Amino acid sequence: MEKIDVGKKILRENDKHAFENIIFLTERKKLCLNMISSPGSGKTTILARTITELKGKVKIGVIEGDIQTDIDAERIRETEAPAVQINTEGACHLSAPQISDALKILPVDELDLIFIENVGNLVCPSAFALGESGKIAVLSVAEGDDKPAKYPAIFAKSKAMLLNKIDLLEGGHVDFDVERAKADARRLNKTLEVFPISARTGEGMAAWCDWLVNSVRETVK
């Protein structure tokens, strides 16, 4: 009997759809960023603030991945950006066919940048290509500076790492060595961009938004 490697087969099927999504987005010159993090690192708050700060400069749409609820899509819609909610009904990551479906609903031609907010999970989503232009790892300083060493895959594969909730560092409310986290992540990924931010206070958001504006500019060239 032939041995079937089921893991590889599922990935192959996913990658076929991911490739179609790449073609779809590249033909239209759209930047698409896949945000990955633990639950509660602040992805939705970062997105809402980014959309607001870039209003009039970059047109942003969002694909929201959650196991259940549409809490996150509702929060994005409050910024007036278009948002499509995908409920994975228990699955621990978004897959490329779900993104293909969402891209049919989003008004892609009117957008410059599409964010995918993946299911909160620092492990599984990093193994599934969605057709994105790049991955963005988000790490809250409340989670501890050992996370790049302990969960290396996503930090190795990302274009940028957002170190969120840096307002908690002042006053020593959490123990987090920014330089250690940065060094561990850059050991895995030499060209990783690192943006320390607080989506709550707005600190550091300007550098992140400038990087997005430049990335959009590179995409439409």
Add this chain to the structure above:
Amino acid sequence: MEKIDVGKKILRENDKHAFENIIFLTERKKLCLNMISSPGSGKTTILARTITELKGKVKIGVIEGDIQTDIDAERIRETEAPAVQINTEGACHLSAPQISDALKILPVDELDLIFIENVGNLVCPSAFALGESGKIAVLSVAEGDDKPAKYPAIFAKSKAMLLNKIDLLEGGHVDFDVERAKADARRLNKTLEVFPISARTGEGMAAWCDWLVNSVRETVK
């Protein structure tokens, strides 16, 4: 061709080992708790503090699950408790055969309570029985009060929920409605015990430790 449900087959194989672990632990009257949470919610810090506070009262051993590194087992060993590190090499959850192996290494007969610290992941570990007496969900208040609604499985299946890092609530460093999180979790699980704690300051640890002492007492009856 017969359709094979691979997900079910993997779970069946896992459950066979989980059942063996239950027999092994029940025969020896050992309490075994499987701690599940997002990365960085404070599982290891909680365990280290719990071990220290219960020294002389409850003999605790730990099975540490991580994708990579033995940072966590080292932190546990500093408390002088025995700890076995399992590296899953990329896998997003511990599985029952790994626990069977670890139980052969731990000095089980000398212990009252075995903690399993699962891989940091609020989704996948909840689907894999390990042979534990019960699951403990850990949620840091830095992660947001919407997590029981967004990631229901683990809250529905747990004996207790630890709401950690409550020191961040004072001074309003994070927005987290304890009553909302509690209500959402109890909607999924009427008998869920809830312990608001700070493993950093020690607040609330006494109630949690009392509950553990009682649970050990019930197990050896």
